[in-house]
Amino acid sequence: MVFITRREHFSSSHKLDNPDFSPEKNYEVFGKCNNFHGHNYYIEVTLTGEPDKDSGYLMDLKILKKILLEEIVDKVDHKFLNEVEMFKGIIPTTEHMTEVFWNILKPRIESESPIAKLYSIKLYETEKNWVEYRG
Amino acid sequence: MVFITRREHFSSSHKLDNPDFSPEKNYEVFGKCNNFHGHNYYIEVTLTGEPDKDSGYLMDLKILKKILLEEIVDKVDHKFLNEVEMFKGIIPTTEHMTEVFWNILKPRIESESPIAKLYSIKLYETEKNWVEYRG
Amino acid sequence: MVFITRREHFSSSHKLDNPDFSPEKNYEVFGKCNNFHGHNYYIEVTLTGEPDKDSGYLMDLKILKKILLEEIVDKVDHKFLNEVEMFKGIIPTTEHMTEVFWNILKPRIESESPIAKLYSIKLYETEKNWVEYRG
Amino acid sequence: MVFITRREHFSSSHKLDNPDFSPEKNYEVFGKCNNFHGHNYYIEVTLTGEPDKDSGYLMDLKILKKILLEEIVDKVDHKFLNEVEMFKGIIPTTEHMTEVFWNILKPRIESESPIAKLYSIKLYETEKNWVEYRG
C-alpha cells in the first residue's frame, strides 16, 4: 500500500470565539487566541491506494496540487477565516479546519481518481502545533 | 478522529552504558555513544479523540505545552540524563526515553482531559535519527 | 569580530493599507495583502563585538531572549499589528517592521551591555519572503 | 511498540517515460517530468519491534545507516536512475522507488536483526511531494 502526500501553504487571520459565550468566557476558554491574529498554515494531504500500472502514479501530484489550490488555498489564502464561506457557523480551530477541508476534498479527489482514497489531512498552525484528521 | 501534536525542545547530555557490561563490551555495543556527549532533543506528543463541541478543541495546546514543560522539559533540559531521577536504572537510549515519557505523561494527560487519549510520543535525537512509542 | 544571533517567533494579523490612497489604489498597490490576513513571523536579532574575557559571552543569549520577549514579542504576538502602539501611523510592511524593531531594540540592548552593538534585524514573513535591516 | 527511523540523502537524475507509450502520450501523462531532470531525495526507513533488554536498542542506528548506504545510497547517489540496475524495466516514479527499496531492504534488515521488522519507507522527492510504502 502506498501513501502519497502534497504540501501547500496559505497565510490567513482568524479569531477563536464562540458566539454563545460571553466575552469573559471566550477569553477564559481561548486566551490570546480570542484576539485577531494570524498564521502561515501548511496543509499536507495524503492519499492511499495501489499505483496505476501504466504510469506508476497513484495520482499525479500536479493534479493533487491543482485540486488543493482550487478547493482550499484560493479560498483561504490572505483571508479572515471567520468570514470565509466554508467556516460559516464554525469556530476555526485547527481541529475544525481539518474536518472542513476533509469534507470538501474527499468527494473532489475521489471523483478525479478511481484508485486514490483520501487518507489524512494534516494542518500546521505553527512549527510546534499541528492537527491531523483521518475521517 | 483527530490527532493533535505539540512539539517541545530540550538540550541534555548522556552516555550509553550498561553497568552489567565490561568497559570493552560497552564500547563494542555502544561505540562512540558510550562517550559522554549530548543532543538537542525534540519531543512531539500526539493526543487523539473527538474535539469538544463548544470550544472546537481536543485539548488547548497551551495546556499540553504546560504539561510537557512541567513533566518533561523542566526535569531533563540542561541535565545529564543518566543522573535524572526518571532514568534511574535505565540506559537512556531514545527507545527507553520515549517509554519513560509515555508512562509519565499518560496519567497526567488523561487526568487533565476526559476526551483526549495519549496516542504517540516521538523523540528526535538528531535530524536523522528518531523514535516513536505508541504504548 | 563575533556576531551572535537569537531567533524568536510571534503570530500576528495585519493588513497593508495607506490611508492616503483610495480603496482602488490600495488594492492596486497591495493586492491580496490589502486583505486582513496573518503570519507566523520569525525575528532574528544579531549583535556584534568582542566577547567578555571572563565569561566568554558577547551577551548571554538568555538576556537577549528576555529583551526580545519584553520589547517585541509580548507586544505583537497574537495581535492585529495595525492597532499596535509601535506601528501608529506606519504601514506594517516587513520593511517598516524591521526599522521599528531596530529603533526599539538598539537603545535597550546597548544600555544592557557595554560591549555588544546591534548589527542586524531579520524578519521572516514566510519561508520564502524576508527582510533584513542594518541601521 | 517502538518505531525507529533513520534518514539518509542522495542526489539523482531521472526521466519519467513509459516505453510502451508514444512520445506524445508520454508528454501528456508525465508533462515536464518526461524531461531529464533531478532531485535531492531524502529516504526515511522505519523499523518496529520491542527493544533489546541489554542494550535498550531496537537496532543500533549506526547499523541501519550502514545498511542504507550499502544497499541504496551507494547505488543511486549521483546516478541516472533510469539506468540503475534495480530499476531495470521500472518507471522510476517515487511510488515505484519506495517499493523497489522495500524489496531490497526487507530481507537485509531482517537477516541483520532477530527483533526488528521493516515498517515503512518514506521518500521525499521535494519538500512538497513525498511517498510512503508500508508493504
Place this chain on the structure above:
Amino acid sequence: MVFITRREHFSSSHKLDNPDFSPEKNYEVFGKCNNFHGHNYYIEVTLTGEPDKDSGYLMDLKILKKILLEEIVDKVDHKFLNEVEMFKGIIPTTEHMTEVFWNILKPRIESESPIAKLYSIKLYETEKNWVEYRG
C-alpha cells in the same frame, strides 16, 4: 539600509564536465559529479535600498517572484542544465550558476525599480552545500 529576499525552487539535472579535459581528467577533477545526476535547487535573491515612502515596500515581493519565475525558474526547472541556453559553453557548477543568474537578473531588476539594487544571489545545491555571489 534594508535588504529584502525572495526564495524560489527548481529541480534540474546536470553533469560537471570540461570538454577540454580527457574523460580521465574529468573524473579526477569532478568525481561522482561527472555523472549525470540532479538536485532540488533553492535560489535566494536579495535586493537592497531605501523603501518607497508611500507603499513601505523596497519592491513588492510578488513582483520579485514574477521576475524570478520568468527569468530563471521557467528556463531551468525540470531541465538538463548543460543544454539550457544560458549555460552554453559554461560548466554548470553552483559558482558559475550564481554568476549567470546575476548577469540575467541585474538589468531586469534595475529596469523594474528605480530604488532597488541587486545585492546577492544565493544558490543551495543541497542542504549542506551552497554558494553566494555578490557581483
Place this chain on the structure above:
Amino acid sequence: MVFITRREHFSSSHKLDNPDFSPEKNYEVFGKCNNFHGHNYYIEVTLTGEPDKDSGYLMDLKILKKILLEEIVDKVDHKFLNEVEMFKGIIPTTEHMTEVFWNILKPRIESESPIAKLYSIKLYETEKNWVEYRG
C-alpha cells in the same frame, strides 16, 4: 566575488564554568549552562575568492568536507568539549568555539588552495542561538 559554504554536524556535551569563579559566581553567570548538558551543533564554513577557470570551482566542496571532518568533527563529535585538547584552558562558549575553529581551519584551508580564503565560521548551538566569527 563568490562565497561557498559547507555545513557539517556534531553532537557533544559541555559545561560552562570559569575555574577562577566560585561555584556561586559560576551559577550566577552561566545559570543552567553551568550544568553538564549537550547539543547537536551545526557548523557552516564559508570561503571566498574567484573560482578556478578550468573547473568552475572555488574549492571542491568534497575537499572542504574532508577538511572539516578531519580537523573538527572527528575531534569533537560525541565528546565532552571541556576535555578536548583544542579547548584546553578555554571556556567552550559558542563564541570561543568559533574562534578556536577559525584558528585551526584558516592555515589548513589556505594551504590546500591558492585561491580560497576563509571568510566566516557559523556555529548553531540550537535552532534559536548561533554565533558567527569572521576573523
